[in-house]
Amino acid sequence: MGDAIVGVVANPLSGRDIRRLTARASVFPTAEKANMIQRMLTAFHAVGVHRVLLSTDLGGISAAVFRAIGRRRAQDGGWPEVEFLDGQPIRQTAQDTLDAVRRMVTAGARVIVCLGGDGTARVTASAAGDVPMLALSTGTNNAFPAVREATIAGLAAGLVATGAVPADGVVTRAKMLEARVGDRAETALIDVAVSTQRHVGARAVWDPATLTQLFCAFAEPDVIGLSSILGQLSPVARHEPYGVTARLAPQAPAQVLAPIAPGLVMLVGVAEIGRMHPGSVHAVDARAGVIAVDGERELTFEPGERPTVRLRPDGPRCVDVPAVLAASARLGLLRRPSHGPAWY
Amino acid sequence: MTETAEQKALTREQLLSAYRMMRAIREFEERVHAEFATGEIPGFVHLYAGEEASAAGVCSHLDDRDTIASTHRGHGHCIAKGVDIGEMMAEIYGRKTGSCHGKGGSMHIADLSKGMLGANGIVGGGPPLICGTALAAKIKGTGGVGVAFFGDGASNQGTTLESMNLAAVWNLPAIFVAENNGYAETTSSTWSVASDNIADRAAAFGMPGVIVDGFDFFAVHEAAGEAIARAREGGGPTLLEMKFTRYFGHFEGDQQTYRAGEVQHARAKLDCLKRFAARATETGELTRSDLDAVDAEVAGMIDRAVTDAKAAPPPVEADLLTDVYVRY
Numbered sequence: 001m002g003d004a005i006v007g008v009v010a011n012p013l014s015g016r017d018i019r020r021l022t023a024r025a026s027v028f029p030t031a032e033k034a035n036m037i038q039r040m041l042t043a044f045h046a047v048g049v050h051r052v053l054l055s056t057d058l059g060g061i062s063a064a065v066f067r068a069i070g071r072r073r074a075q076d077g078g079w080p081e082v083e084f085l086d087g088q089p090i091r092q093t094a095q096d097t098l099d100a101v102r103r104m105v106t107a108g109a110r111v112i113v114c115l116g117g118d119g120t121a122r123v124t125a126s127a128a129g130d131v132p133m134l135a136l137s138t139g140t141n142n143a144f145p146a147v148r149e150a151t152i153a154g155l156a157a158g159l160v161a162t163g164a165v166p167a168d169g170v171v172t173r174a175k176m177l178e179a180r181v182g183d184r185a186e187t188a189l190i191d192v193a194v195s196t197q198r199h200v201g202a203r204a205v206w207d208p209a210t211l212t213q214l215f216c217a218f219a220e221p222d223v224i225g226l227s228s229i230l231g232q233l234s235p236v237a238r239h240e241p242y243g244v245t246a247r248l249a250p251q252a253p254a255q256v257l258a259p260i261a262p263g264l265v266m267l268v269g270v271a272e273i274g275r276m277h278p279g280s281v282h283a284v285d286a287r288a289g290v291i292a293v294d295g296e297r298e299l300t301f302e303p304g305e306r307p308t309v310r311l312r313p314d315g316p317r318c319v320d321v322p323a324v325l326a327a328s329a330r331l332g333l334l335r336r337p338s339h340g341p342a343w344y
Numbered sequence: 345m346t347e348t349a350e351q352k353a354l355t356r357e358q359l360l361s362a363y364r365m366m367r368a369i370r371e372f373e374e375r376v377h378a379e380f381a382t383g384e385i386p387g388f389v390h391l392y393a394g395e396e397a398s399a400a401g402v403c404s405h406l407d408d409r410d411t412i413a414s415t416h417r418g419h420g421h422c423i424a425k426g427v428d429i430g431e432m433m434a435e436i437y438g439r440k441t442g443s444c445h446g447k448g449g450s451m452h453i454a455d456l457s458k459g460m461l462g463a464n465g466i467v468g469g470g471p472p473l474i475c476g477t478a479l480a481a482k483i484k485g486t487g488g489v490g491v492a493f494f495g496d497g498a499s500n501q502g503t504t505l506e507s508m509n510l511a512a513v514w515n516l517p518a519i520f521v522a523e524n525n526g527y528a529e530t531t532s533s534t535w536s537v538a539s540d541n542i543a544d545r546a547a548a549f550g551m552p553g554v555i556v557d558g559f560d561f562f563a564v565h566e567a568a569g570e571a572i573a574r575a576r577e578g579g580g581p582t583l584l585e586m587k588f589t590r591y592f593g594h595f596e597g598d599q600q601t602y603r604a605g606e607v608q609h610a611r612a613k614l615d616c617l618k619r620f621a622a623r624a625t626e627t628g629e630l631t632r633s634d635l636d637a638v639d640a641e642v643a644g645m646i647d648r649a650v651t652d653a654k655a656a657p658p659p660v661e662a663d664l665l666t667d668v669y670v671r672y
Binding site: 012013016017018020021022024027029030058059060063089092197198199200201202203288300302303 | 353534539540541543544546547552553554555556560562563565566567570571574582587605609623626627628629
């Protein structure tokens with residue numbers, strides 16, 4: 001099996017921003033994030049992962065896992081060896097996720113599981129390179145990460161990491177968007193929105209009246225977030241090779257009710273819907289403002305900077321959990337020899 | 345529909361006022377730090393430098409209807425709520441011209457005429473007070489809110505948790521601002537706060553809990569704006585957790601052997617004043633000379649406050665029993 005190493009990065013701050021206040025978004029407790037990691041460790045062990053690299057944090061997640069390892073009894077069953085990626089300063093910013101993912105890639109992780117919302121998945125994807133990632137939802141806006149039982153995700157990640165299920169057909173490459181302002185760039189996994197707001201502020205976008213343009217790598221009708229605006233008007237699936245863009249204005253001819261964030265179903269005006277083809281560069285029209293990636297304000301721009309957005313086909317490689325477990329069933333990977341009389 | 349905090353762009357005057365507020369707090373604290381070392385200031389002082397965006401981002405939404413309760417680290421809250429800086433400095437020097445006639449000192453600066461219920465030497469002493477003022481505002485229908493600032497240490501106190509429960513049960517226009525600077529005196533909050541994030545506790549009281557980058561004025565201003573607007577409209581209490589670092593020790597004289605490096609990093613990379621100045625000039629909303637003018641004005645104001653305080657008389661024996669008893 002070689003080095004069946006899995007990296008797990010968990011964002012202690014996911015599910016904590018202003019959307020708790022503006023939209024009654026859910027709170028994802030630290031204890032549950034730590035429990036999810038422990039359930040994954042059990043699953044990893046069951047399918048032969050022997051080493052796990054775990055991010056460290058000041059939010060109490062890695063500390064809870066560390067304590068659990070110390071308290072574990074023999075009858076609780078085995079866990080893989082867990083290496084805590086400590087020794088680097090913890091800034092309590094996205095930099096911590098970047099640092100951890102880079103270390104996992106360097107250390108030869110075969111799969112990187114990330115626990116967070118769209119923001120955490122976006123940051124993980126930007127550093128994971130060609131290592132397959134599996135994004136599990138513990139955040140606010142979850143268009144990209146799946147809401148899925150961690151044990152199942154752990155089995156899938158483990159089966160890919162050990163090579164028991166070959167990556168062909170179960171690891172697929174996602175699209176992504178790149179927003180560029182001069183030499184500053186940010187990637188997005190789902191959407192890029194242009195706001196006339198001048199400051200990054202509390203980051204989240206919860207008022208569509210401030211938006212002038214929207215670019216979506218995919219816009220699925222049943223997905224939460226800004227991409228839902230186009231998900232109802234011009235749906236594009238994750239696997240389709242193109243994206244979709246539009247102009248937004250409160251008085252625009254097409255009006256749509258869109259679930260732009262958890263707890264917020266807003267009326268949005270839409271005009272000039274168009275396709276985005278991979279590689280083609282789209283100009284941002286606003287003179288000055290801020291660009292939100294996957295629903296969070298990140299890049300400010302001033303008059304004369306003329307930002308651009310393009311769709312890139314070379315997004316992160318993602319583990320398709322249902323496909324992995326279907327392959328496992330087909331190959332009989334979780335079957336074991338019977339000890340007694342056959343029942344069937 | 346009311347305008348959201350996100351939509352509401354700050355005017356030039358509001359930006360200048362916010363910068364003046366933060367600069368005044370910084371200058372005040374840096375000066376007290378220097379003056380305390382001379383031995384002229386009696387008692388203890390706990391300095392707020394580094395945390396300015398919290399006081400300014402929250403208090404810039406408040407008006408005469410509103411009350412705030414502060415902490416032992418209260419100078420920033422006092423300045424942001426409009427307490428006279430000269431009277432504050434005189435109070436710290438223990439002079440008769442001080443806001444409490446020189447009998448309170450740093451930890452008891454109060455000015456009820458400004459809705460400032462007082463700095464507070466009792467850790468966790470503030471939250472119960474604002475439940476009272478928030479209840480009064482609710483009964484009288486003034487639209488006012490009560491804001492309690494408290495630290496990560498106070499977040500573990502029964503008084504704070506009881507107040508949050510009461511505010512939720514009575515649906516009070518109360519805002520709980522947890523200023524998590526990482527240490528309760530010398531004890532790390534990552535060790536002493538069981539939920540790790542103070543904001544997480546809000547869920548147990550059925551109120552929103554939000555983590556805010558406490559070094560970023562714009563982030564604080566937006567989050568506080570939403571929370572305060574919601575409270576004014578009858579939406580109930582909110583818990584905001586500011587994460588940041590204090591630049592000085594717990595008190596002046598603290599050797600700070602429990603931490604290393606983080607203050608230099610914060611001063612260089614995260615500082616609220618530097619970030620505000622960079623951002624507001626980048627957008628062209630303010631110019632460097634606007635900011636320089638504020639800096640000069642504030643420096644002069646703090647200089648005068650110190651000179652006046654040093655020249656002012658101390659209380660005399662005849663003042664001993666004044667302001668002590670109240671006739672109901």
